[in-house]
Amino acid sequence: MKIFIHTMYFIPEFGSAPILMSELAEGLAARGHDVEVDTTLPRVPREPAYAGRFLVRERRSGYAVRRVLTNSTGRRFGRLIAWSLYTLDTILHLARVRRGDVVFLRLPPLQLGVTGILARYLRGARVLLNVQDIHPDLSIESGLLRNRLAIRAALRFERWIYDNHATIVVISQGFKRNLAAKGVAPSKIAVLPNWVDTDVLAPGPKANPVAARLGLADAFVLMYSGTISISSYKTLVSVLDAAALLREVPDVKFVIVGEGFKAADLKAEAARRRLPNVLFLPFQPYGDLPGLLAGADVLLVPLDKDKSLLSVPSKLYNFMSAGRPIFGLALPESEVVQIIENAGCGVCAPPDDAGAIAAAVRGLRADPARRAEMGERGRAYALANVSRAAVLAAFEKLMAEMP
Secondary structure: OEEEEEOOOOOOOOOHHHHHHHHHHHHHHHOOOEEEEEEEOOOOOOOHHHOOOOEEEEEEOOEEEEEEOOOOOOOHHHHHHHHHHHHHHHHHOHHHOOOOOEEEEEEOOOOHHHHHHHHHHHHOOEEEEEEOOOOOHHHHHHOOOOOHHHHHHHHHHHHHHHHOOOOEEEOOHHHHHHHHHOOOOHHHEEEOOOOEOOOOOOOOOOOOHHHHHOOOOOOEEEEEEOOOOOOOHHHHHHHHHHHHHOOOOOOEEEEEEOOOOOHHHHHHHHHHHOOOOEEEEOOOOHHHHHHHHHOOOEEEEEOOOOOOOOOOOOHHHHHHHOOOOEEEEOOOOOHHHHHHHHHOOEEEEOOOOHHHHHHHHHHHHOOHHHHHHHHHHHHHHHHHHOEHHHHHHHHHHHHHHOO
16 A cells, blocks of 8 residues: 555654554564554754754655745744645645545644545545544633634534545544544444553563663652643643642652643743742653653653543553553543553542642552563563554454445
8 A cells, every 4th residue: 555644643752653654664574564653753952853844855774754944933823824824735635646545634623624525525635534533622611712713613624524535433432432422433433542662661670771871860759741732731830739748758750741832831830839849851762761751760641621521642652661660640431540540550539639639649659560560560461452463453454344
């Protein structure tokens, strides 16, 4: 098959989305498919090799990558501009698509669905819409989208996008229920979780070179590693509240690794409180990720109260594969909490209850045997349910059978 993968996020950018998309491209190419990735240029100055470039073509591990410059600001309207510029670029380059080719679209942005509709009806392509976040719901719940007319238009646009695609893949049963409640035919919605490279993200010793370099080896580390976004910001503020309650516990350290739309706000809030037990780190190179996660004693999966039912972060499965106990901060009825409880791989607390968070931290700190057991259960769940080989094989089969 000729497969075009459209994603705004791709390595060497940091985060789960670039990793997942690069592994998808590499895995499909290794199975003999002709794969081309359309993505954006990595941000400068973090990736100075791309400075001053507008368009870059590369070869990576048996597949082609085409990168185009977009706006990279983290501000709300800047992101909208970036999404729109990227979508326009993918539309302009549909001439490369031939009848029967597979077009894989990673959403968000929701606008990318327009590319899928044009690819399907004008080019005769077989289109797979991969929904990683439910938009515009996240923007509405977070207050970024408030105008009633704009909300109504966004919801109609969302329905139009889904109505005009024959194959939609979501990452959880909760996502499928969300789309079905909006009138999307359940028969065209497949559920495939985000996978984990369980060979790379495997349990390792806490005493390792990455942890030593970052000053994690001698502390009881509760770590969040991921994008600091509108879906987790309020709960990460609750984590700061819990850190304040635990400031007298000498070895407890909250480590927040990542960047994103709300990173500056969170850092400013922590600085205002002068919390000695909170450490912020930038994203670390992917090769250091196993050592980074191994340097944690507990890994945090935070979801704001009004986002708990809208997302299952792929980092949950990454953390389970790393063999560390998971601390889920989400509503009890959320799929994140259900997964953690069913797997027996961690503990959970309400996302807005700093006292409960602090109490759970004390309990985990006092019981290393329980933590070890939770970590083993999470690892077993990842191996059985979300291994890279199993999920990629399911994607390949779905692409081959698409109308």
